[in-house]
Amino acid sequence: MKSPYLVGPPIRQSFDFFGRAGQTRQFFETLDGVQAQCVSILGLRRAGKTSFLRHVADPVVMAAHLPDAARYALLYVDLSACRNAADFYGRVGRRLLGLLSPRTAPGDAAPADVYAVESLLYELGERRVVLLLDEFDHLRAADFGGEFLTELRALASVWDYELAYVTASYWDLYRLGAFAGLPPTSPFYNIFYPTPIYLSSLGPAELDELIRVPARRVGIAADDEDVAAIRHIAGSLPFFVQATAAVWLGHKADAQRPTPAGVTPRLVSEMGPYFEQWWSCFSDVERSVLLAVAGERPVERLPYDEAEIRGAAARLRSYGVLADTGGHLWADSLLFSEWLRQSSRPQRFAANL
Known part of the structure; x- marks a missing residue:
């Protein structure tokens, strides 16, 4: 399948730009x-x-x-x-x-x-x-x-x-x-x-359009299950959505049944350099909040002032890294969560807390 998704270069044509x-x-x-x-x-x-x-x-x-x-x-x-x-x-x-x-x-x-x-x-x-x-x-x-x-x-x-x-x-x-x-x-x-x-998370309708419209251009029908799986794996930032959709729907075009367990390890490896860039820019408080959320631990127990933790969480939500449902923080992307759990740099940082 010729990929209909633009993964890498900036969007040049208005018909390839979705959301925002x-x-x-x-x-x-x-x-x-x-x-x-x-x-x-x-x-x-x-x-x-x-x-x-x-x-x-x-x-x-x-x-x-x-x-x-x-x-x-x-x-x-x-x-x-x-x-x-x-x-x-x-x-x-x-x-x-x-x-x-x-x-x-x-x-x-x-x-x-x-x-x-x-x-x-x-x-x-x-x-x-x-x-x-x-x-x-x-x-x-x-x-x-x-x-x-x-x-x-x-x-x-x-x-x-x-x-x-x-x-x-x-x-x-x-x-x-x-x-x-x-x-x-x-x-x-x-x-x-x-x-x-x-430039934070895409809304549900925007993300749906980003996945389905390019797929239709090459004759692939992305159903609700596909959209939900891609959203769960990629999160809601356009680059990662398109990278994940290209792999997921590529399997589907080849008459294979894609699964999160089957595509996530490859994507974590490919997206790792970008997550490394994120990590290098985050503050210590932001890193601690991310590791706590990825490990399903309460951020309130982190060794920082309450206002610092609240400010870090707010910035991470604004950047589209974390989501908040009913006061419960969760990582917006399975890929980033897996990278946090697997990568040596976050683990070295966590060991020093």
Whole structure:
């Protein structure tokens, strides 16, 4: 069976993008205010942040949510491709030049500092320019300099043009700002809408559509039992749902009867590197909460303050790792639960508690 699921690359075509209707609506409501507002998109690795940014920048999607979509210019910039601030401003400059002169070639020289970019924004005073800043976590690794976030704030504060930022990251802006040397009282944070948009779990209807529609394209009928099994194994983050559906329905296409016990070990092994990335970013409290939940132990007995435990659990729910039913926490994904039980790093951490 030719797999109908996209497991790996960002979604490029709008018909391949499923779910996130609530986040999409929240995104455009924030963007379409009286004046431009900045917004933070938060999600785990493989939560679909890049796909979401490409989705909202699709002209068809924009036209469906914005009454004057032609006035908006949503420009995608991948910070992981930038070594420093000059790289960043050069990439932004090329995109702004492309708006002013569509014949501008990708390799043409572009301004590489904040002042030259500001000059181009003045020329685009009639447009509402929105920079979609993917991989914003890259600030932790690249040499942007301590003044970079202050420069971004200054650019967005000029009254003669409209500029907003959409940052996509795992780390929230305050933790990234602290890494860059910004104090909690920095005015940089003031330009952002106070509530971030989390790319968390898909809803039941969204997950159902994500599984069934691609399967139908290749002549496979995913029934209720298939959907329930894939949801139980994968959880509800799109990447893991698609990876699991590809294996599960692949067995079905080959006239085999898939079972959770038959496909889970393979998928735990394949998804392990992504879970390892998650684990490296979680705080000690978050790790402890996850191990307690996976081991079906009460989180209230963990050696942390009650507020710390409650905050960690809330973050993990927002990221789509944990679910809460009637006050009872449970792991959203059998794959991640199994990885927690099998992996050596979590076990070494648990031994030190």
